[in-house]
Amino acid sequence: MPVYEYRCNDCNRKFELFVPHRMTTDGVVCRDCHSPKVQKLVSSFASIGGESETSYAASEPVSGGGGCCGGAGGCACGH
Numbered sequence: 001m002p003v004y005e006y007r008c009n010d011c012n013r014k015f016e017l018f019v020p021h022r023m024t025t026d027g028v029v030c031r032d033c034h035s036p037k038v039q040k041l042v043s044s045f046a047s048i049g050g051e052s053e054t055s056y057a058a059s060e061p062v063s064g065g066g067g068c069c070g071g072a073g074g075c076a077c078g079h
Contacts, residue, residue, distance in 0.1 A: 010035040 004017045008030035015031045029036050 005041040006030075006038045007041055008033060008035055009037040009039060014041070 002019050004019060004025060005014060006017060006028060007014050011030060011033040013030065013032050017025065017028060019025060025040070027036070028038050030038055
């Protein structure tokens with residue numbers, strides 16, 4: 001199920017919208033001020049993986065640790 005991120009042009013707040021496959025994003029309004037003046041944002045994609053992660057924007061792998069600490073080795077979760 002796709003997740004879209006929006007910013008309201010009236011109150012400048014960001015919000016996300018989960019969209020089932022049968023639903024369109026036409027008629028989206030701000031959750032806070034109910035303004036129809038919203039702009040769909042370009043969201044980044046993040047993936048937590050093993051030793052190396054592949055960037056979908058580039059064809060070469062991005063090295064580094066995965067997990068919550070980015071491979072720094074000092075987190076309590078053991079990554």
